Amino acid sequence: MVHSAPEGGKMNYYEVNFDGLVGPTHNYAGLSYGNVASKANASLFSNPKQAALQGLEKMRALSQLGLYQGVFAPNARPDIKTLRALGFSGSDSDVISQAAKAEPQLLKACYSASSMWTANAATISPSCDTKDGKVHFTPANLNNKLHRAIEAETTGRILQAVFTDEEYFAHHPSLPQHSLFGDEGAANHTRLTDAYGHSGLAIFVYGEDIHSHVKPQKFPARQTLQASQAVARGHQLNPKQCLYIQQNPDVIDEGVFHNDVIAIGNENVFLFHQKAFYEQAAAVHAIRQSYTGSRPLHLIEVSQADVSVEDAVQSYIFNSQLVSLPGGGMALIAPSECQQVNSVETYLSALKSASNPVDDIIYLDVKQSMRNGGGPACLRLRVTLSEQELAASNQSCILTDSLYQELVTWVSKYYRDRLCEQDLADPQLLVESYTALDELTKILSLGSVYDFQRI
Numbered sequence: 001m002v003h004s005a006p007e008g009g010k011m012n013y014y015e016v017n018f019d020g021l022v023g024p025t026h027n028y029a030g031l032s033y034g035n036v037a038s039k040a041n042a043s044l045f046s047n048p049k050q051a052a053l054q055g056l057e058k059m060r061a062l063s064q065l066g067l068y069q070g071v072f073a074p075n076a077r078p079d080i081k082t083l084r085a086l087g088f089s090g091s092d093s094d095v096i097s098q099a100a101k102a103e104p105q106l107l108k109a110c111y112s113a114s115s116m117w118t119a120n121a122a123t124i125s126p127s128c129d130t131k132d133g134k135v136h137f138t139p140a141n142l143n144n145k146l147h148r149a150i151e152a153e154t155t156g157r158i159l160q161a162v163f164t165d166e167e168y169f170a171h172h173p174s175l176p177q178h179s180l181f182g183d184e185g186a187a188n189h190t191r192l193t194d195a196y197g198h199s200g201l202a203i204f205v206y207g208e209d210i211h212s213h214v215k216p217q218k219f220p221a222r223q224t225l226q227a228s229q230a231v232a233r234g235h236q237l238n239p240k241q242c243l244y245i246q247q248n249p250d251v252i253d254e255g256v257f258h259n260d261v262i263a264i265g266n267e268n269v270f271l272f273h274q275k276a277f278y279e280q281a282a283a284v285h286a287i288r289q290s291y292t293g294s295r296p297l298h299l300i301e302v303s304q305a306d307v308s309v310e311d312a313v314q315s316y317i318f319n320s321q322l323v324s325l326p327g328g329g330m331a332l333i334a335p336s337e338c339q340q341v342n343s344v345e346t347y348l349s350a351l352k353s354a355s356n357p358v359d360d361i362i363y364l365d366v367k368q369s370m371r372n373g374g375g376p377a378c379l380r381l382r383v384t385l386s387e388q389e390l391a392a393s394n395q396s397c398i399l400t401d402s403l404y405q406e407l408v409t410w411v412s413k414y415y416r417d418r419l420c421e422q423d424l425a426d427p428q429l430l431v432e433s434y435t436a437l438d439e440l441t442k443i444l445s446l447g448s449v450y451d452f453q454r455i
């Protein structure tokens with residue numbers, strides 16, 4: 001895999017995408033009210049093996065573009081600790097069978113592989129934006145959904161096992177588990193900047209300000225202004241370089257449950273839908289005013305006439321990854337569903353030929369994840385790192401050809417190719433999952449990050 005050589009003497013910065021490895025219990029459980037794909041596909045059989053291989057293929061594709069690619073371990077499921085906290089007892093197998101009979105909904109929540117969507121794992125601020133010059137991490141509390149709120153603790157431990165060096169990395173606890181501080185992490189955070197290593201404008205998009213009446217009527221707003229402000233404070237960001245923008249509550253009601261379903265930014269490019277924000281003209285004006293980079297800012301607004309919100313939600317066009325290529329220019333890594341929605345395909349080919357930094361559109365198949373409402377951008381956590389910070393990170397989590405091969409072999413050995421709700425009652429699934437994950441922590445040199453390894 002080719003990576004660009006550092007330029008003479010200058011410290012290089014990279015955006016490293018840490019993709020969530022899909023866990024062995026990936027299934028469709030209809031757990032996310034407000035996420036239309038999750039509800040629509042609740043009764044489907046899943047294929048965990050295919051899901052994990054699709055994810056690995058995506059990681060390999062990005063690595064082959066010359067980008068640094070990280071691998072982020074999943075949470076361990078089923079979450080026996082939570083089931084025990086909810087009163088189920090006895091052996092692990094007893095806990096599973098009691099929960100399957102009495103509270104199948106809770107069992108499903110504790111079996112979800114939702115930690116794969118690492119855009120929701122944490123908010124990250126690069127060292128060039130923070131007062132103490134360290135990279136700051138706050139795991140998201142994911143307070144709005146039970147199956148996701150139980151991710152925060154283990155995710156925090158994995159972050160600490162990947163970014164261990166205290167000289168470079170500052171880890172915060174997740175925000176208090178209360179709806180006032182509903183935090184969904186990087187999915188609602190965009191950084192606009194001249195170049196990765198320059199300080200940037202941190203745009204925090206929130207669904208709801210707890211003190212305002214402007215809110216969606218049907219579906220929940222998962223990110224609050226109060227949470228975004230708390231994260232920005234903790235990360236020691238310069239208040240002048242933070243912008244808080246409210247998501248349009250009407251589009252949340254159309255299934256846009258995170259900002260990354262309606263907008264995407266990278267360096268000096270921001271691509272967003274005409275209906276993305278509340279009082280959009282003022283929001284766009286504020287972005288333009290607050291951007292301090294010297295390279296021109298490309299604000300690309302996609303009109304409702306070109307791509308309707310409905311088509312955007314169906315295709316997940318805005319859940320593409322926009323990446324800067326080592327040789328210059330940018331590529332949009334789009335889900336292959338975009339090729340099936342006419343308006344979107346037409347728009348993307350026009351975007352590619354128009355005068356802007358987006359030179360290429362690359363379509364990838366992540367269908368197993370898409371059926372639960374997770375596109376390419378949901379599957380990755382962006383971490384901007386200097387060369388030194390990258391060297392100080394856990395190298396076993398950076399994708400190489402041999403790590404890719406090792407993980408494909410590992411998935412092929414342990415993963416099932418079919419799962420449905422009834423299978424969750426099978427105690428053998430727990431054994432398979434924990435055995436696989438125990439081995440994974442060795443492959444990725446993570447130590448004992450899982451509860452089942454710590455008792």
Ligand SMILES: N=C(N)NCCC[C@H](NC(=O)CCC(=O)O)C(=O)O
Binds near residue numbers: 030148258373
């Ligand atoms: N847009 C971003 N960044 N992330 C997508 C997250 C999808 C996830 N789906 C789920 O959790 C569905 C699980 C289920 O129903 O089985 C969610 O709604 O939180």
